[in-house]
Amino acid sequence: MDSARDEPVLDVRGLRVEYRGDGRSVVGADDVSFSIGAGEVFGLAGESGCGKSTIANAVMRLLKPPAEITAGSIRFQGRDVLALDGRELRAFRWREIAMVFQSAMNSLNPVLTIGEQIGDIFTTHEKLKKRAARERAGELLELVGIDPGRLKAYPHQLSGGMRQRVVIAMAVALRPRLLIMDEPTTALDVVVQQEIMAQIRDLQRELGFSILFITHDMSLMVELSDRMGVMYGGRIVELANAKDLFAKPLHPYTEALMNAFPPLTGPRRELTGLFDAPRTADSCGFHVRCPDDRSDCSANIPDLREVAPGRWVAQSAQGAP
Amino acid sequence: MRLILRNLGFYLLAFWVSITLNFLLPRFMPGDPVSRMFARTQGGMQPEQLAQLEKLFGLDDRPLWEQYVTYVKSVFTGDLGISITRFPTPVSEVIGSQLGWTLLLGATALVVAAVVGNLLGIVAAWRRGGVFDSVFPPLLVFVGSFPYFWLAMGALYLFGVTLGWFPLRHAYDAGLTPGFNAEFLASAATHLVLPALTVVAVTVGSWMLGMRNTMIATAAEDYITMAQAKGLSPSRIMFRYAARNALLPSVTNFGIGLGFVVGGALLTEVVFAYPGIGFQLLAAVQGLDYPLMQGIFLTITATVLLANFLVDILYVRLDPRVRVR
Numbered sequence: 262m263d264s265a266r267d268e269p270v271l272d273v274r275g276l277r278v279e280y281r282g283d284g285r286s287v288v289g290a291d292d293v294s295f296s297i298g299a300g301e302v303f304g305l306a307g308e309s310g311c312g313k314s315t316i317a318n319a320v321m322r323l324l325k326p327p328a329e330i331t332a333g334s335i336r337f338q339g340r341d342v343l344a345l346d347g348r349e350l351r352a353f354r355w356r357e358i359a360m361v362f363q364s365a366m367n368s369l370n371p372v373l374t375i376g377e378q379i380g381d382i383f384t385t386h387e388k389l390k391k392r393a394a395r396e397r398a399g400e401l402l403e404l405v406g407i408d409p410g411r412l413k414a415y416p417h418q419l420s421g422g423m424r425q426r427v428v429i430a431m432a433v434a435l436r437p438r439l440l441i442m443d444e445p446t447t448a449l450d451v452v453v454q455q456e457i458m459a460q461i462r463d464l465q466r467e468l469g470f471s472i473l474f475i476t477h478d479m480s481l482m483v484e485l486s487d488r489m490g491v492m493y494g495g496r497i498v499e500l501a502n503a504k505d506l507f508a509k510p511l512h513p514y515t516e517a518l519m520n521a522f523p524p525l526t527g528p529r530r531e532l533t534g535l536f537d538a539p540r541t542a543d544s545c546g547f548h549v550r551c552p553d554d555r556s557d558c559s560a561n562i563p564d565l566r567e568v569a570p571g572r573w574v575a576q577s578a579q580g581a582p
Numbered sequence: 583m584r585l586i587l588r589n590l591g592f593y594l595l596a597f598w599v600s601i602t603l604n605f606l607l608p609r610f611m612p613g614d615p616v617s618r619m620f621a622r623t624q625g626g627m628q629p630e631q632l633a634q635l636e637k638l639f640g641l642d643d644r645p646l647w648e649q650y651v652t653y654v655k656s657v658f659t660g661d662l663g664i665s666i667t668r669f670p671t672p673v674s675e676v677i678g679s680q681l682g683w684t685l686l687l688g689a690t691a692l693v694v695a696a697v698v699g700n701l702l703g704i705v706a707a708w709r710r711g712g713v714f715d716s717v718f719p720p721l722l723v724f725v726g727s728f729p730y731f732w733l734a735m736g737a738l739y740l741f742g743v744t745l746g747w748f749p750l751r752h753a754y755d756a757g758l759t760p761g762f763n764a765e766f767l768a769s770a771a772t773h774l775v776l777p778a779l780t781v782v783a784v785t786v787g788s789w790m791l792g793m794r795n796t797m798i799a800t801a802a803e804d805y806i807t808m809a810q811a812k813g814l815s816p817s818r819i820m821f822r823y824a825a826r827n828a829l830l831p832s833v834t835n836f837g838i839g840l841g842f843v844v845g846g847a848l849l850t851e852v853v854f855a856y857p858g859i860g861f862q863l864l865a866a867v868q869g870l871d872y873p874l875m876q877g878i879f880l881t882i883t884a885t886v887l888l889a890n891f892l893v894d895i896l897y898v899r900l901d902p903r904v905r906v907r
Contacts, residue, residue: 321811354813362811367804370823371903381822385814415902431812 268339269296270438270471271320271358276333278315278324278495289315289328291495292564297439302465302472304486304503306479306518312495313475314363317443320473321360322350338438356386359432360441365425366448369416375402375427376412382434401430405460422453426460433464440465441473446481458485479519483507488571491515496562500573511574585905586895593891600883604876605653609646634664634873662877667869673877676862681881683753684858687850688843690774691781696836698782699789704825706790707797719794722787734780734853741776748776751855777854781847785839792835796828803827830901837893841886 278290290312297303305313318324320335322342335342337357345353362368370378379398383389389397399409405426416424425445432440442461446454462485465472476482482489486503491514499512510516565573644652656662662673702722706715725733742750754760754769800806801824809823848860855861859878866874898905 323807323811351813351815354811356813360808360811362804362808364804368808370805370809370827372826372901373822374902381814381818382812385812385818417903428808 269298270301270338271473272296272334272336273316273320274334274336276316276319276335277331278312278319279329279331281327281329288495290319293333293492293495293497294565295490295497295500297471297473299438300465300469300471301488302474302486304474304476304482304489305492306476306482306489307492308477308518311492313477313492314443315495316492317360317441317473317475320441321354321358323360352386355382355437356435357437358439358441359435359437361425361428361432361443361445363443363445364448365428365445366421368428369424371416374413374415375419379412379427379431379434382431386435397434401434402427404433404464405430421449422456425449425453425457429457429460429464433468433470436468437470439471439473441475443475444477447476454481461485477518479507479521491518494562496575497565497573498562498575500565502571505572511568511572512576585898589891589894593887597884597887600887601654601657601880602650604880604883605650608872608876628669631664631666631669634666657880662880663873665866665871665874667865667871667874673873676874677859677877677881680858680862681844683856684844684847684851684860686753686770687774687777687781687856687858688847689840691778691785691850692836692839692843694778695782695785696789696832696839699786700793700825700829700832702786703790703793704797704820704828707794707801707828708820708824710798710801715794719787719791722790726784726787728784730780730784731849731853733784734777734850737776737780738853749773753857773856777850777856781850789832789835793828793832796831797824800824800828830897833893833897833900837890837896840889840893843889844885845882 273296274294276290276293277288280287280289293312293316295303295305305316307313315324315328318328319330320342322345324330330343337353340353342353369375376395376398379401380391380394383394383397384391395412399412402409402411407423407426407430411419411423416427419427425448429445445461446457449457458481461472472485474482474486483503488501489503489506490497490500491506491512492498493514499506499510499515501511506515507519510519563575565575567573568576660674662677665671665673665676668676702718706718709715738750741747749755749772753773754766755773758766758769760766806819806823809819814823844859846860847856847858848863850856851858851861852864859881863875863878865871866878
């Protein structure tokens, strides 16, 4: 029992995803490793295009061509996710890992009612009859504070916040062990964003699932996450306990990302941009504005090194942060 | 419901406009068609036929508004005058006896083409880039680009004359009386195959391409990824999530096609000597049968409006977003 608890829910090792075009391939994620324990909230932060969503989709095996997993392993409670066949994969999805997508606005089918869309989770996975599925769908809506009478509503009849809550209700329908949230509040205003985050926290406390939480909003992430990783250019550049990382970022990119959100109080400071050079084969693109002397890693982002227990940062062997 | 009533109001208005135009056009036509027709038939016309024509062209001496009232009244009582070429059969009776055949042929061809084309399009888009997707669209576009009459004549010659599989003309075997018995229905069905099939052959390609393209765009939507993440079965995702949304533009096209069922089958009916409205319209034009032409035009307008109205209702059922309160 204890060993099962110690075993991570999700374990990603050396994951590499490539987008293969005609004769040219772009690396979406490279040598990404992290694990998420039971009931843990793991945050993945980084700017747009850094590979966060690529990781999320890879874990669910939702990558579509030309994207392709070319190296690494993904294990979910000891099961090899990459080895699942079509049938196993369908049973695995949503029951074990559910996902809240970046654009909840568009993740609902406009021509089916909310009830039908929640219900087909139960008719598919639990072979429930339509009537029973509808009842369960109603209970789920209540769970996220929506009147079950809205089961007959179509997505366009709900507000953005309600739609996002419907999607969250759908995500916890089968009590999955892991919930992936890919920027779940990006399209919402700050007030609704707070409501949704509170809702997620409550649900997590109640149902005890783990969360892979993806966002570019560092402050939002620190609020929710236990541990977090910072991604840049398809690689994780820093991995640590969220509070430690926020208190004392070790990688210059982490620091830059945190500074990208100006504090509301305190003295005025000039904002520094993230980077201004494209990432190419012989430049990580960031070293141009890299505050510290990192000339040793300018050509490539180095591998993660453990500098203190549980604190990993991308730096070369001799480089000090 | 209110949306439907509002649409109904609009369609009634459109119908009134078309009746009025139908009334005014012959009366404003330059020249005197009656004397021209009289000259053409070289005095072979019955006095009643002449009176019919004069009435039609407003040559009776009553004021225009009085004639208009009489005309509208007669349209709504189904009295469209007397046909000249098939004197003394009333126009409504001529149209009535042929409308059924046109509807049968047109609706069969349209429904088969739309259903088959859309299904092919769905499959092609779902297996995009596969063998099926590489073979069918170009093939069907190739077939569809033949001039229709050429294809129809070819089919008639091959399957009708040379192979003798299908009858050459008419809608059922001579000597049979129309009725709901097996013999008559079988005869009507074999007569329907060639005309309907040729129409399907030239139209199915565009249905397929249209559906394929919309379907590919729909397959990239987030709710499709969401449906996959939910672990739904591929067929449910394909039909309830992707095709159900991609179908909407096809429904609009279906409505347009439905409207042209009555007016558009002219070529088919002429080639296969199928006793429908189109065949009759050709005869009416050749015989300068103005009352019949007028009646047919009115029928075509009415069916276009009716078809559009039906599709409006259907669209409201299919797309919840157009249900405005």
